[in-house]
Amino acid sequence: MTHTLDARLHLLDRQMLDANGAPVGTVDDLELEGEVGEPIGAGAPPPRVTGLMSGHVLATRILGGAPPASRFQVIPWRLVASLGIVVKLKPTDMVFESQWVEHWLRDHVIKHVPGWRSGGRRDAPQ
Amino acid sequence: MKKIFAVALGILTAIGGFLDIGDLVTNAVVGSRFGLGLAWAVVVGVVGICVFAQMSGRVAAVSGRATFEIIRERLGPRTAGANLTASFLINLMTVTAEIGGIALALQLATDVGPKMWIPVAAFAVWIVIWRVGFSKMENVTGLLGLSLIVFAVSVFLLHPQWSDLAGQALSPEIPGSESAANYWYYAIALFGAAMTPYEVFFFSSGAVEEGWTVKDLGTSRLNVLVGFPLGGLLSVAIAACAAIVLLPNQIDVTSLSQVVMPVAVAGGKLALAIVIVGVVAATFGAALETTLSSGYTLAQFLGWTWGKFRRPDEAARFHVVMFVVLVACAAVLYTGVDPILVTEYSVVFSAIALPLTYLPILIVANDREYMGDNVNGTWANALGSVYLVIILAASLAAIPLMIVTGAGQ
Numbered sequence: 298m299t300h301t302l303d304a305r306l307h308l309l310d311r312q313m314l315d316a317n318g319a320p321v322g323t324v325d326d327l328e329l330e331g332e333v334g335e336p337i338g339a340g341a342p343p344p345r346v347t348g349l350m351s352g353h354v355l356a357t358r359i360l361g362g363a364p365p366a367s368r369f370q371v372i373p374w375r376l377v378a379s380l381g382i383v384v385k386l387k388p389t390d391m392v393f394e395s396q397w398v399e400h401w402l403r404d405h406v407i408k409h410v411p412g413w414r415s416g417g418r419r420d421a422p423q
Numbered sequence: 424m425k426k427i428f429a430v431a432l433g434i435l436t437a438i439g440g441f442l443d444i445g446d447l448v449t450n451a452v453v454g455s456r457f458g459l460g461l462a463w464a465v466v467v468g469v470v471g472i473c474v475f476a477q478m479s480g481r482v483a484a485v486s487g488r489a490t491f492e493i494i495r496e497r498l499g500p501r502t503a504g505a506n507l508t509a510s511f512l513i514n515l516m517t518v519t520a521e522i523g524g525i526a527l528a529l530q531l532a533t534d535v536g537p538k539m540w541i542p543v544a545a546f547a548v549w550i551v552i553w554r555v556g557f558s559k560m561e562n563v564t565g566l567l568g569l570s571l572i573v574f575a576v577s578v579f580l581l582h583p584q585w586s587d588l589a590g591q592a593l594s595p596e597i598p599g600s601e602s603a604a605n606y607w608y609y610a611i612a613l614f615g616a617a618m619t620p621y622e623v624f625f626f627s628s629g630a631v632e633e634g635w636t637v638k639d640l641g642t643s644r645l646n647v648l649v650g651f652p653l654g655g656l657l658s659v660a661i662a663a664c665a666a667i668v669l670l671p672n673q674i675d676v677t678s679l680s681q682v683v684m685p686v687a688v689a690g691g692k693l694a695l696a697i698v699i700v701g702v703v704a705a706t707f708g709a710a711l712e713t714t715l716s717s718g719y720t721l722a723q724f725l726g727w728t729w730g731k732f733r734r735p736d737e738a739a740r741f742h743v744v745m746f747v748v749l750v751a752c753a754a755v756l757y758t759g760v761d762p763i764l765v766t767e768y769s770v771v772f773s774a775i776a777l778p779l780t781y782l783p784i785l786i787v788a789n790d791r792e793y794m795g796d797n798v799n800g801t802w803a804n805a806l807g808s809v810y811l812v813i814i815l816a817a818s819l820a821a822i823p824l825m826i827v828t829g830a831g832q
Binding site for chain 1: 486487488492495500501503504554556725726727728729731732733734735736739740742743792
């Protein structure tokens with residue numbers, strides 16, 4: 298069964314949640330099979346989505362232009378658990394590069410302030 | 424029994440939490456200049472915030488998505504980014520105004536100048552956000568904010584000519600001393616004070632914080648539909664107090680002391696003490712809400728972890744942003760800017776930014792992918808659409824009126 302999905306409406310700018318329900322970034326672009334610029338052979342199958350892309354690319358998404366590929370991280374399609382009003386990911390050891398600021402601030406700022414363990418008794422909402 | 428208690432608590436905190444420095448100042452200014460001739464604008468604003476707060480709470484409870492996540496999904500990074508910039512800056516103004524309000528209220532109580540109180544107030548707001556749980560901070564400030572009922576009591580103690588007040592409210596006319604442009608400028612200010620966007624950001628994020636589900640919708644609807652109108656009644660009581668005491672004596676509202684003066688006239692020192700407790704609680708509660716809202720909006724737009732239900736180390740960027748916001752707002756106050764003036768501008772700028780916030784909520788509240796069977800009913804859509812027109816009109820008229828009137832001078 299095929300299901301029509303408007304990529305702009307249903308994928309772009311949706312939040313990705315890891316297996317624990319914590320946000321790990323937003324979908325900024327899609328990765329398709331094949332190379333840009335190559336001629337498409339007769340009878341070639343249509344390209345498939347191979348991954349979701351996320352990264353620190355807000356500036357180019359607002360102002361236009363193509364960010365360098367290094368600004369993106371590709372989340373392979375096999376890690377996607379479900380598509381809905383959020384994109385849920387399967388459990389993975391993958392380190393999300395979009396989180397480095399979060400981790401830096403956590404380790405260099407937050408953990409130096411007394412009481413950083415307080416609160417947060419509830420599990421993350423789904 | 425437990426359920427009745429929870430509902431009562433919710434309603435009481437909604438009443439106490441409804442008022443902030445914007446409502447306090449704008450209603451007193453309007454009362455001192457127009458009597459109750461603009462009470463209708465409070466009514467229009469309160470119905471509007473009921474419709475949209477309830478709608479955003481329902482969207483958050485059903486879909487788990489808070490307002491700014493939806494704004495980005497629906498409007499894309501460009502338009503949503505413009506909305507974020509505007510909302511965030513207005514929110515900064517509101518945080519500044521609330522912290523200034525706390526400092527001014529403490530000055531009334533102690534005679535120690537506001538510059539001494541600014542850092543105390545900002546630090547207190549930060550420490551509460553850092554350490555205290557979400558529900559506890561909401562309930563305590565909301566319940567203490569109920570002290571503002573003393574404004575309503577004062578109206579009775581002042582023995583007004585009820586027929587005069589009713590006449591002003593029911594057949595409003597523009598006083599001879601004021602221009603039509605001023606009248607409409609303040610109508611928009613009152614509307615903006617009642618419908619400030621941060622209340623919707625806060626309400627929908629709060630629904631996620633408290634883990635609402637479809638089951639909680641009835642309670643939340645009751646809290647909003649009973650609590651907010653009663654809070655609106657207090658707004659009108661503030662205007663009535665000013666209309667009774669300040670208007671005949673041609674006293675301008677330039678600081679908090681004029682806002683609370685009618686209460687002191689009506690009930691003496693005890694009433695004054697109660698109203699100061701109420702003002703501190705209301706501004707402190709609103710300072711918490713606006714500071715959290717600055718973190719909520721930014722984090723939700725950018726896809727960060729956020730929320731008080733997470734420990735600070737689980738939402739590091741969110742907590743750092745709120746700290747930076749508080750420091751920045753305290754610094755702004757140290758430039759010597761008048762918090763009352765910041766307040767007056769913040770409510771009008773709120774009115775300007777309203778459409779960008781309320782349109783996406785209305786759209787998503789009708790989207791079955793998010794809402795399942797809990798999509799808007801006919802009434803919610805009819806009211807929501809009517810309000811979108813009002814909001815758009817107020818937003819478009821605000822800047823021209825601000826220029827024509829010299830910001831209501």
